Amino acid sequence: MYDFEIIDQLQKIDEDIDRKQLKYHSKRVLVSKExxxxxxxxxxxxxGKCKNLHGHTYKVVFGxxxxxxxxxxxxxxxxxxxxxxxxxxxxxDHRYLNKTLPLMNTTAExxxxxxxxxxxxxxxxxxxxNDARIEFVRLFETPTSYAEARREWMEIE
Structure with missing residues (x-):
């Protein structure tokens, strides 16, 4: 059985918690958004069939x-x-990528x-x-196929 607690009062900044306690650590952390x-x-x-005009619902994941x-x-x-x-x-979004992107073959890569x-x-x-930097971008062209760019690869000249 779970023990549930009903909160009757929300924690208040500068009363219940000091502002200096908001930052718990000084470590680098990765956040991701899709x-x-x-x-x-x-x-x-x-x-192959991709030489013909076709479309995808792409998914992009940022780290x-x-x-x-x-x-x-x-x-x-x-x-x-x-x-x-x-x-x-x-x-x-809702674009013809061959026209809106720089001149390139519009591969996932x-x-x-x-x-x-x-x-x-x-x-x-x-x-x-805060030294924010992109660590990776993953581009899904289909639910099971993606290309990825990583910081360590992109910084190599």
Missing amino acids: FTFDAAHHLHCYE ISGFTDDRGLTIDFNDIKNIWKEKIEIHL NIVVWIYEKMAEALHKKNLG
Whole structure:
């Protein structure tokens, strides 16, 4: 049997908990957020059905790491969502990727690097002061097939 407690009073900042207690540790932590978008594309120099115009419901997974701020947050999930909406999704959702992305073959491998670069640039400009950095982007083209870009691979010249 579970022992349930009914809370009759919420914990209050500066009364029940000191602001200095909000940050529990000084470790790097990874947070992740997922998004989906629908888009059409076709592949060049490819012999198979993907050479024809077709569409996908893509899923993008971001892994972003950083140190926690005084509130205990690495990055607000809303900040990730705003970057996605304002800087990345506008080029992808319900678009013909061959036209809206830079000239490239619109493979999952190429698109995931472009998404990584856009998020990395936006995080750099945001300058959160907690050494926030993108660790990986995973782009699912189907529920069982994805391409991934990782920081350690992207920083190798």
